[in-house]
Amino acid sequence: MSSLWTPSGEHRVTREGEGPASPAPPAGPPGPGPDVAEAEEQVEALREQLARTPAEDVIANHCYGLFELGAIYLSVTPPRLDGARLAIDALGAIVEQLGERLGEPQIQLRDALAQIRLAYVQVEAALRAAESAGGSPDGDAG
Numbered sequence: 576m577s578s579l580w581t582p583s584g585e586h587r588v589t590r591e592g593e594g595p596a597s598p599a600p601p602a603g604p605p606g607p608g609p610d611v612a613e614a615e616e617q618v619e620a621l622r623e624q625l626a627r628t629p630a631e632d633v634i635a636n637h638c639y640g641l642f643e644l645g646a647i648y649l650s651v652t653p654p655r656l657d658g659a660r661l662a663i664d665a666l667g668a669i670v671e672q673l674g675e676r677l678g679e680p681q682i683q684l685r686d687a688l689a690q691i692r693l694a695y696v697q698v699e700a701a702l703r704a705a706e707s708a709g710g711s712p713d714g715d716a717g
Contacts, residue, residue, distance in 0.1 A: 634669065635680035641666040642687045649691075649698045656699060663691050 625633065641662050648659035670677070670684045677684060 629678070631676070631678040631680060634673070635677060635684060638666055638669055638680075638684050639687070641669075642691055645691045646694070649694055654698050654702065656695070656702075659695055659698075663688075663695055666691065 645659045645662035645666065648655040648662060666684075666688055670681070670688050673681075675681060
């Protein structure tokens with residue numbers, strides 16, 4: 576016999592062939608959970624910190640995340656070319672459309688975009704070469 580915990584208390588559960596379930600004793604108050612007030616204070620502190628951070632820094636951080644996503648998709652076996660292309664295109668859209676509005680991070684982001692585009696071309700070419708040499712197709716280059 577086992578039991579199932581629900582917000583209304585613990586309930587004994589029987590399997591077929593077992594005797595009838597006896598009611599579980601009334602559950603006491605739930606144990607200490609996360610301190611909601613403390614969590615709300617932390618969220619508010621993070622919001623205030625984010626509000627003080629220049630938007631170009633926050634956007635650059637998201638761009639680095641897109642770069643990493645593209646790199647991860649290119650590095651798995653088999654490479655996930657469709658996912659990598661989407662992440663790289665998203666990075667390119669931000670960097671190319673915002674340009675100088677990105678401030679200081681713009682130069683690094685343009686370099687990162689060029690690097691990840693080159694990596695994509697190299698991985699795609701290697702997959703095509705492997706396929707034409709009789710290897711099994713490993714990518715989703717469709």
